[in-house]
Amino acid sequence: MCAKPKDPHACEAWQLLVRFSFAQRSSLPALAAELELSPAQCHLLNLIEPGRPIPMGQLAGALSCDASNVTGLVDRLESRGLIQRRPSDQDRRVKVLSLTPLGARLRSALLERMTAPPATLGKLSAEEQRALVKLLRRLIE
Amino acid sequence: MCAKPKDPHACEAWQLLVRFSFAQRSSLPALAAELELSPAQCHLLNLIEPGRPIPMGQLAGALSCDASNVTGLVDRLESRGLIQRRPSDQDRRVKVLSLTPLGARLRSALLERMTAPPATLGKLSAEEQRALVKLLRRLIE
């Protein structure tokens, strides 16, 4: 079942992470719906940091999706007054997105809910949690 | 940003896991497309274990989605000959799903690709990987 039999620990760690990721995938829609957002909109909103405008094309890259898909997502979020589209000064082809104050508030509410640690983390001691953080950090960066 | 300020390590660990989960979300569509599947179909296929038929309603529960959505997903997978719909013997209202041989082969190919550990895991030593496995296991179970 694993592609690199030489490295059983790597395989198992990865499998556990993937399993976790699938479980997450199931819980996101409900959480998003509380804020009247879709999972895709959450993902996009998450990528626009407050005070840090970002071109649409860059978002398409980060989401690994077609640029035309971003157009639609942005249309809906913009019509709700959550984000703002502005042509770039350097290159008038590119449109730069930024959060409105309303959007920034919603984004922070979203992050707060998404990253609220579930009870299951209580299974680990403070020490173990610290160890987990160290390992994950090195993995992701 | 964190809901339980008392537990900063739990917060950070959870945030890292969520971040990982989002990154995963971006890579799944491409991986799935290689097998001509959508992410949702992957998720569903993943839940039908070979030799272990499962009622449709139970799948809807596991996917946390509407039953009518499962109908459509199953329609497409069945028309491709990957899974099979059969009324249950005990209760003829429920339809039980099972993998066809073709579906079982595709599922195992899918799992193999999904759980192939990426190079990034090489950043951790064998010992660290073992530690990570232990922590994640306790977290998930």
Add this chain to the structure above:
DNA sequence: CTTATTGATTGATGATGTCAACTATTGAGG
């Protein structure tokens, strides 16, 4: 037997996602 409940399907509708075609802007050479 009658009625209510449950599991699945259908139809309507909106969101997501891809692709191909198009517009506008930019940049490079002649």
Add this chain to the structure above:
DNA sequence: CCTCAATAGTTGACATCATCAATCAATAAG
């Protein structure tokens, strides 16, 4: 300067995903 290719974003067509309300058949409860 002028042409031409490349780039960023939009549009329209189309398939999939996902929900809801309504329906049908089978089961369960009275």
